[in-house]
Amino acid sequence: MRIAAFFMPLLALLSGAAGFYIRRLELRYVFDPITGLPERGATLTYLLFGLTALVLLFILIFSIVVSVKRKTLRGFEDTFGTDHLAYPFIYGLIGAVWSAATVLHFLHLRELGQIPLIDILFLAMSALAAISVSFFAIEMFQDPRRKSVFALSVIPTIFTCFWLVILYRENASNPILLSYAYMCLAIITSALGFYFTSGFVYGKPAPGKTIFFYFTAVFFCAITLADHHQMTIRVIFAAILIMNVVYLSMLIRNLQRKEL
Numbered sequence: 652m653r654i655a656a657f658f659m660p661l662l663a664l665l666s667g668a669a670g671f672y673i674r675r676l677e678l679r680y681v682f683d684p685i686t687g688l689p690e691r692g693a694t695l696t697y698l699l700f701g702l703t704a705l706v707l708l709f710i711l712i713f714s715i716v717v718s719v720k721r722k723t724l725r726g727f728e729d730t731f732g733t734d735h736l737a738y739p740f741i742y743g744l745i746g747a748v749w750s751a752a753t754v755l756h757f758l759h760l761r762e763l764g765q766i767p768l769i770d771i772l773f774l775a776m777s778a779l780a781a782i783s784v785s786f787f788a789i790e791m792f793q794d795p796r797r798k799s800v801f802a803l804s805v806i807p808t809i810f811t812c813f814w815l816v817i818l819y820r821e822n823a824s825n826p827i828l829l830s831y832a833y834m835c836l837a838i839i840t841s842a843l844g845f846y847f848t849s850g851f852v853y854g855k856p857a858p859g860k861t862i863f864f865y866f867t868a869v870f871f872c873a874i875t876l877a878d879h880h881q882m883t884i885r886v887i888f889a890a891i892l893i894m895n896v897v898y899l900s901m902l903i904r905n906l907q908r909k910e911l
Contacts (some may be wrong), residue, residue: 664896746785753778776809
């Protein structure tokens, strides 16, 4: 699976880059700059729908094939190969970037005035999730038998679920679904990717489903980067994107053929 371990993350990035480009064009030419309403039947909108459908179909077929023909090694550390120094270094760096983006987002909100309670909770949980990403990787590299890894593995899932609640709260009365649909999908697939990652820690591996949500999280996070969000929010999405790319490669690389 070494070829697939290189090819699949690359394909996820390329499809995400294509989605990013189409989304940028859609935001520029399809959405009215004054009302924010999208043009009905726009070619760019259907083009992005078509790309999304192709990506989902492709990764669904690949994930089913993995579920049928492949299996994982025993334990998270063997499944993902976390015994290399590059693992804690990469995820420590991702956690640091995520933490820095959270701090900068706090400073941005403070400049705007009093910070609402919901934003304070978002900032606190974002910081906790970022720290957990780094410490989980360090613990897995040093001693995966420590009990702390169980708690650390679920924190990003809790954060993304909370983020989804905030997104719904902010857009409950927004009739333009297309304006936030891809962000919603990015958060959902990221949450499920984190969820199935922690499943390996708890002895409940699901490689096919995990690969599906890693790939789709990369795709939808890349599209979301094209939206007009605060730069700090886009950095957090970028950090999550890179996390999924790396985990996707690590997981596929260590899959084993099932014995017939």
